[in-house]
Structure formats: C-alpha cells, structure tokens
Amino acid sequence: MKGIIFRCLEELVINTKGMDVWEQLLEKHCPEDRVYVSARSYPDEELVGLATSVSQALNLSMPETLKAFGTYLFGFLAKRHTSIVEEFKSFEQLIISIDDVIHQEVQKLYEEPNLPTIEAKIYDEHTIHLVYRSPRKLCFCAEGLIYGCAEHFNKTIKIEHPLCMHNGEKECLLKITHS
Amino acid sequence: MQNYYKAYLREKAARDEVELLLEEKTSKLYALNVELEKKLTILQQQQIAVVQSEKMATLGTLSAGVAHEINNPLAYLTCNLETFAHYKDDINSYLTLMSRYTEGDLTDEQLIDQLKTLNQGINTRELTEDLEDIANDCQEGCGRISEIIKNLLDFAKPKQSDESIFEVKEVIEHAIKLLENKLKQVHLTSLSEEGLFISGSKSNITQAFINIFVNAVQACEEAKEKGLISQSKITVTVNQTESEYIIEFCDNGIGIPEDDISHIFEPFYSTKPLGEGTGMGLAVVYGILSNHKGSISLVNNIDNGVTVQVKLPKSKQ
Numbered sequence: 001m002k003g004i005i006f007r008c009l010e011e012l013v014i015n016t017k018g019m020d021v022w023e024q025l026l027e028k029h030c031p032e033d034r035v036y037v038s039a040r041s042y043p044d045e046e047l048v049g050l051a052t053s054v055s056q057a058l059n060l061s062m063p064e065t066l067k068a069f070g071t072y073l074f075g076f077l078a079k080r081h082t083s084i085v086e087e088f089k090s091f092e093q094l095i096i097s098i099d100d101v102i103h104q105e106v107q108k109l110y111e112e113p114n115l116p117t118i119e120a121k122i123y124d125e126h127t128i129h130l131v132y133r134s135p136r137k138l139c140f141c142a143e144g145l146i147y148g149c150a151e152h153f154n155k156t157i158k159i160e161h162p163l164c165m166h167n168g169e170k171e172c173l174l175k176i177t178h179s
Numbered sequence: 180m181q182n183y184y185k186a187y188l189r190e191k192a193a194r195d196e197v198e199l200l201l202e203e204k205t206s207k208l209y210a211l212n213v214e215l216e217k218k219l220t221i222l223q224q225q226q227i228a229v230v231q232s233e234k235m236a237t238l239g240t241l242s243a244g245v246a247h248e249i250n251n252p253l254a255y256l257t258c259n260l261e262t263f264a265h266y267k268d269d270i271n272s273y274l275t276l277m278s279r280y281t282e283g284d285l286t287d288e289q290l291i292d293q294l295k296t297l298n299q300g301i302n303t304r305e306l307t308e309d310l311e312d313i314a315n316d317c318q319e320g321c322g323r324i325s326e327i328i329k330n331l332l333d334f335a336k337p338k339q340s341d342e343s344i345f346e347v348k349e350v351i352e353h354a355i356k357l358l359e360n361k362l363k364q365v366h367l368t369s370l371s372e373e374g375l376f377i378s379g380s381k382s383n384i385t386q387a388f389i390n391i392f393v394n395a396v397q398a399c400e401e402a403k404e405k406g407l408i409s410q411s412k413i414t415v416t417v418n419q420t421e422s423e424y425i426i427e428f429c430d431n432g433i434g435i436p437e438d439d440i441s442h443i444f445e446p447f448y449s450t451k452p453l454g455e456g457t458g459m460g461l462a463v464v465y466g467i468l469s470n471h472k473g474s475i476s477l478v479n480n481i482d483n484g485v486t487v488q489v490k491l492p493k494s495k496q
Contacts, residue, residue, distance in 0.1 A: 004198075007198075014187075019183075019187060037194075037198065038198045038201075038202070039198070039201055039202070039205070080195075080202075108205070108206050108209040108210075109202050109206060109209075110205075
C-alpha cells in the first residue's frame with residue numbers, strides 16, 4: 001500500500017485522537033522508527049493492523065471504519081491534487097472517470113500503485129452502477145471515497161452494496177443513487 | 180506539549196511540501212518518458228525502414244546474379260519442354276490408338292497393325308527413357324528456381340518480426356548463397372562449426388553479413404584492378420568466448436585509409452565514388468548488430484585487406 005494512504009490515516013488519527021494514540025498505534029503495528037512517505041510502498045498488513053486498532057478505539061465495525069476513512073481520504077487527496085479534481089464539473093463525471101482519468105493520474109505519480117479495477121456506468125439519471133475488483137477487497141473504503149466525493153460536490157447520495165467480495169463474490173457491485 | 184505539537188505540524192507541512200515537489204517532478208518525468216517512448220517508437224520504425232530500403236538496394240546488387248542463377252535452370256527447362264512438345268504428337272498417337280481400342284473401334288489385329296506402323300516412325304524405348312529424364316530435369320530445375328526465390332523472399336520480404344533462434348553457420352551460408360554469383364571469382368573459405376546459436380532477426384543478420392561480404396568483394400576487385408593481388412580471398416572464421424561469438428571476415432582487398440575508419444559506420448559516409456553505394460551499408464550493419472546487443476569493429480590487416488570483427492551474444496536457450 002502506498003505511503004500516501006498511511007499519511008492520510010496518520011493525519012486523521014492525530015487530528016481526532018491526538019499524537020499519543022498515533023504513536024501507540026505505530027508501536028503496536030509497525031517496525032521501529034517507521035516513517036511513512038507518500039511515494040513509497042509499505043506492507044498491507046500494517047494498514048490492516050492500524051485500521052483494526054482504530055476501529056476498536058472508535059468502537060466501530062471494520063466496514064464502518066473503512067468507510068469513514070475513505071470519506072476522509074477523498075478530502076485529503078482532493079486537497080493535495082486540486083488540479084485533478086477541478087477537471088470534473090460534477091459528481092457523476094468524476095465517478096465514471098475513476099479508471100480512465102483518476103487512476104491514470106495516479107499511475108503517473110506512483111510506481112506500481114496496484115490500483116483496483118473500477119467500472120462505473122450511468123444506469124439512469126439518478127443511478128450509477130460501479131463494479132469494484134481488487135485482491136485487497138477494500139470495497140468499504142471505496143464506498144467511503146464515493147461519499148467523500150459526494151460531499152465535495154455537495155451531493156446527497158445513497159450506496160447499496162448488493163454484491164460483495166467479502167461474501168464470496170468475484171466482484172463488488174455498488175449502486176449509487178444521487179439526487 | 181503544545182510546542183511539540185506545533186513543531187510536529189511544521190515538520191508535517193515540510194514533509195507535505197517535499198512530497199508535493201516530488202510528485203510534481205515525478206509527473207514531469209512521466210510526461211517526458213512518454214514523449215521519449217513515442218520518439219523511440221518512431222526511431223525504431225525509421226530504423227526498420229532504413230534496413231528495408233538497404234535490403235532493396237542489396238536486391239538491386241544481387242539482381243544480375245539472381246537472373247543468371249535462374250537463367251541456367253530455365254534454359255534446360257525450356258529445352259526439355261521443347262523436346263516434350265516434340266514427343267507430344269507421338270504420345271497422342273499412341274493414346275488415341277489405345278482409346279479407340281478400349282472403346283471397341285479397333286479389333287486386336289487392327290491395333291497390332293497400327294502399333295507396328297507407329298513403331299516404324301517412333302523409337303518408343305528412347306521416348307520412355309527420355310520422358311523420365313525430362314520429368315526429373317524439369318523437377319530439379321523448378322526446385323532450383325523455387326529455392327532461389329525462397330532465399331530471396333526470406334531475405335527481402337518485410338516482416339513485422341522474425342525473431343528466432345538460429346545458427347551462425349546458417350546465416351553465413353544464406354548470405355553466401357544469395358551472393359553466389361558475386362563470390363564466384365573469390366576464393367572463399369568459411370570456417371564455422373555447427374551448433375553455434377544466436378537469437379534475433381535472421382533476415383536482418385543476413386543483411387548485415389551480405390553488406391560485409393559485398394564490401395569485401397568490392398575491396399578485392401579494386402585491389403585486383405590495381406594489380407595488387409591476383410586472387411581475391413575472403414575468409415570467414417567463427418570463434419567464441421563464454422558469452423559471445425566472434426565472427427571475422429578477413430579479405431585481401433584494397434583496405435581502408437586509416438582516417439576513414441573512425442567514420443566508416445556513420446550514415447551516408449562512403450569511400451566509394453559519387454553515385455556508387457548508398458553510404459548506408461555499414462551504418463545499417465552497425466544498427467542491426469546494436470539491436471542484437473552485438474558490435475562491429477574493423478581493422479586493416481598488416482599485409483593487405485581488412486578484417487571485420489562482429490561480436491554477437493550467444494543465445495540463452
């Protein structure tokens with residue numbers, strides 16, 4: 001997992017729970033003197049460990065924690081890469097361009113980012129169907145990112161998750177309904 | 180504690196800024212790399228076009244020899260077909276006779292009578308022997324022509340990719356075969372073992388060896404014209420180190436002025452008179468060998484002529 005994701009988690013934990021908590025999490029789950037740098041890759045297990053402890057500290061389930069983190073992550077990334085987000089005029093436009101535009105931009109910045117495959121199609125005027133595939137199975141984080149994107153565009157959305165890789169499906173289907 | 184937190188925030192801001200700078204540079208590097216890849220693709224396409232046009236130029240050089248090689252079998256094919264045309268009427272007479280007999284138009288006695296009459300004018304024993312010779316000769320002639328054309332096509336036909344593993348000896352022999360006519364007046368010694376494998380484009384390596392041979396032949400002809408030698412000689416040897424084959428083409432030709440040697444692989448550089456040679460011959464050889472992770476060097480021999488040394492990596496398979 002790329003360092004930028006860890007850096008976002010670091011910011012979220014420090015802003016909400018303070019530096020001590022973050023230090024404790026690092027001590028518990030990471031090698032000594034771990035410093036996250038956005039462009040480098042770190043073991044996925046570290047993120048899972050950190051996220052598990054965060055979910056316990058917040059008394060939230062793992063999916064809820066990942067959703068909350070995803071929502072925060074969108075704002076974090078949008079703040080760092082304003083020019084990319086400004087290319088999109090609407091929520092729908094951004095969502096359907098994830099694979100073609102957003103992920104292409106990520107490929108330019110980071111070596112082997114191991115991105116998920118996202119296929120988003122407009123189903124009708126108010127619905128987008130998004131298929132998520134990744135061996136990491138971070139579909140709840142993807143849900144959070146979509147909520148974060150909706151917040152950015154001041155949209156109210158609802159996401160249904162009828163097919164999920166965590167239930168043995170090959171891919172996740174997210175049905176996004178927006179106003 | 181508040182001071183520590185402030186210090187942390189300052190350090191974090193510094194880290195953010197450095198990371199943004201890194202991302203900016205990475206992004207620019209990516210764009211430059213894309214541009215570079217596009218240019219590399221164009222360059223590779225142009226290189227293919229240059230090699231192809233060099234092949235066409237070589238075909239021009241080879242055409243007289245090829246015409247001669249095809250003319251020989253064609254001459255006896257024509258001659259045999261003329262003989263066959265001559266025999267055609269006799270064979271037809273026999274076949275017509277047999278056909279009439281099987282259809283019941285002739286009795287046994289009539290058939291024997293007419294066969295005897297026919298036999299008085301035709302030597303059937305000679306005819307059957309001749310027919311077999313004609314068929315064998317025609318097959319052999321067609322085989323030779325088709326072999327020459329196959330060799331030419333193998334060499335000249337543009338291919339998207341003909342990457343394969345092949346023997347050094349095979350390419351040397353293919354080049355010699357294509358240059359058969361040009362090499363007739365040359366005392367050629369080719370010392371190459373079997374089982375020395377390289378990988379890459381067979382037709383391009385053939386092209387490279389042809390260009391080296393053509394230069395050697397021309398250098399020998401010039402030396403002969405100037406009375407420096409009485410017999411043109413080219414010797415090809417193949418040696419090996421642990422990782423590569425060293426192929427040397429040694430001639431007893433006119434040699435190359437020392438000042439020209441450093442320019443000899445430059446495109447459009449030619450020591451030949453204006454209008455002769457494209458000046459691309461050795462530049463193309465250099466390009467082909469570089470593409471195969473090989474190299475070429477050239478030195479004047481102590482006595483006379485030039486030795487061209489080609490190094491090609493051994494095939495890994």
